[in-house]
Amino acid sequence: MTIKANKENIVSDILYLLYANTTYLESFAQISAKMPMGRRTFDKYWNEANLRYREERQAIQMELKEDSKLQAKKHLKMALMTKEEALIKLQEIVINGKRDSDKINAIRAIVEIEDWKASIKSDVIMAGISPIFPQNPLIDNIFET
Secondary structure, three states, X not given: OOOOOOHHHHHHHHHHHHHOOOOHHHHHHHHHHXXXXXXXXXXXXXXXXXXXXXXXXXXXXXXXXHHHHHHHHHHHHHXXXXXXXXXXXXXXXXXXXXXXXXXXXXXXXXXXXXXXXXXXXXXXXXXXXXXXXXXXXXXXXXXXX
């Protein structure tokens, strides 16, 4: 029993077979069993169906790519904190932290964020006896010459 072939019906059937991951020869065998046609005619329909299949796949891939970009942006925004939010979290760790090492690391992070600089070296110049301490046994021998 043969059915008069309509181009759109044949292309739709080939598309269905492409979605089922059938090869060219398998598709030709199945389509020609339903609707007898020559290889050149089938090639025209195959190329049309293949073009539509690729366009649909590319559209799906572009949509998936856009979705993944949006998800990545969303995760990035969720991961980023403002300076104030970070300081609040670190202060909570300093106050409520269970381990001392966590508290110390949180304080170090706060110092780094706030850009506080502690003096590394302090120079003390002793000019001699001060009015507050008239006698200092540590420096008495230094200034006697």
